[in-house]
Amino acid sequence: MKAQTIILVLSGVGLIFFGVIFLMASFDDTNRIITGAFLSIAGFLLLYFASRTPGTGEQAKRYVVELPSQVEIQSIKCPRCGAQIRAEDITVEAGITRVKCSYCGNVSQISEEPKW
Numbered sequence: 071m072k073a074q075t076i077i078l079v080l081s082g083v084g085l086i087f088f089g090v091i092f093l094m095a096s097f098d099d100t101n102r103i104i105t106g107a108f109l110s111i112a113g114f115l116l117l118y119f120a121s122r123t124p125g126t127g128e129q130a131k132r133y134v135v136e137l138p139s140q141v142e143i144q145s146i147k148c149p150r151c152g153a154q155i156r157a158e159d160i161t162v163e164a165g166i167t168r169v170k171c172s173y174c175g176n177v178s179q180i181s182e183e184p185k186w
């Protein structure tokens with residue numbers, strides 16, 4: 071539950087409570103009916119807004135990321151030492167993709183094999 075909602079509920083309940091007290095005291099003074107009714111209505115309005123206000127904790131947003139089924143996440147590893155190749159290690163020269171290992175300095179070539 072959000073803190074803002076709790077405050078709204080508490081002040082709403084408080085207003086209704088005082089409204090009822092004013093209504094009960096209206097036997098002595100009829101003007102208190104108006105005050106009591108106003109406080110009660112205001113309290114109920116606050117409770118209404120509190121029920122309408124969505125709490126950030128309850129309103130969990132869901133993001134669905136859909137990837138095509140063909141997508142494969144391939145990690146490139148150095149053929150000599152097996153270290154993970156970073157994106158900055160890959161260079162393309164004259165159409166040839168070269169991978170220079172930042173750990174052992176081994177330069178290898180990536181050859182794309184046809185998928186059929």
Ligand SMILES: [Zn+2]
Nearest residue numbers: 148151171174
């Ligand atoms: Zn290496």
